[in-house]
Amino acid sequence: MAKVKQESAELRKQALRTADQLHSAAIHLLRRLRRQDSASSIGPAQLSALSVLVFAGPRTLGKLAAAEQVKPPTMSRIVAGLERSRLIEVSCDPKDARRVQIRATAKGARLLQRGRQRRIEYLAMHLESLTSDELAQLSTAAASLERVLRNWT
Numbered sequence: 001m002a003k004v005k006q007e008s009a010e011l012r013k014q015a016l017r018t019a020d021q022l023h024s025a026a027i028h029l030l031r032r033l034r035r036q037d038s039a040s041s042i043g044p045a046q047l048s049a050l051s052v053l054v055f056a057g058p059r060t061l062g063k064l065a066a067a068e069q070v071k072p073p074t075m076s077r078i079v080a081g082l083e084r085s086r087l088i089e090v091s092c093d094p095k096d097a098r099r100v101q102i103r104a105t106a107k108g109a110r111l112l113q114r115g116r117q118r119r120i121e122y123l124a125m126h127l128e129s130l131t132s133d134e135l136a137q138l139s140t141a142a143a144s145l146e147r148v149l150r151n152w153t
Helices: 002-040 044-056 061-068 072-084 106-127 132-150
Strands: 088-093 096-104
Touching (some): 044 061, 044 072, 044 096, 061 096, 072 088
8 A cells, every 4th residue: 555655656757857857848849939920910819719709619608718717708809709700600690689799700710720730840840950850749748738738627
């Protein structure tokens, strides 16, 4: 029993060290990749909201605000800007006229996909400095992280 507790404590320590490394790396990675977003001509808040709509599908204003962790009035301003740019469409909910459905337009999806491609190409350019073995390790780690995130509740 003592051995199991010791192994569990060691695993916990290792998980904490790894979580600390991943946290730091993720922050630095996203900061660097965000620099590529300036080419998209809209701000980070609009890009983030558009991303939810493109990858997760249409949302009500309240659900979009919740997904982006902002208050509905803030999301209303973000949505208004996206609508002016014709990156989204806002329509009345057929079940409740007081609610609106917000969906990305084809133009919005294209803008977001081009931005995503820029980020991926920029990251790939920097990953080319790694060895084949390092790339394989990183790919395995990314798959493990994706598995953890899929099961995250």
